[in-house]
Amino acid sequence: MERQIKRVVVLVVGWMLIAFGIVGLFLPVLQGVLFILLGLYVLSRESETAHRWLQRGRKRYPHLDERLREGGLWWRRRFRRQKPEETTEDE
Secondary structure, three states, X not given: OXXXXXXXXXXXXXXXXXXXXXXXXXXXXXXXXXXXHHHHHHHOOOOHHHHHHHHXXXXXXXXXXXXXXXXXXXXXXXXXXXXXXOOOOOO
């Protein structure tokens, strides 16, 4: 049951991001391509078709893929959970 709920949430979020991306292609406020890529990334975890589209985009635009990977690494390093530091008390 939990797996089905997670799948539905992933699909809804992914398609909402793609919808924002399509709207963003016509509005100067939203970054359409960014939202479409984020939507494909989210959907690629549950949809084989979205996964293939994402892989095709990575092959077609390797320089963009490299920059996105670097940004993802930065994001993970910046916001990862930090382990509480162990304090040693000298007595």
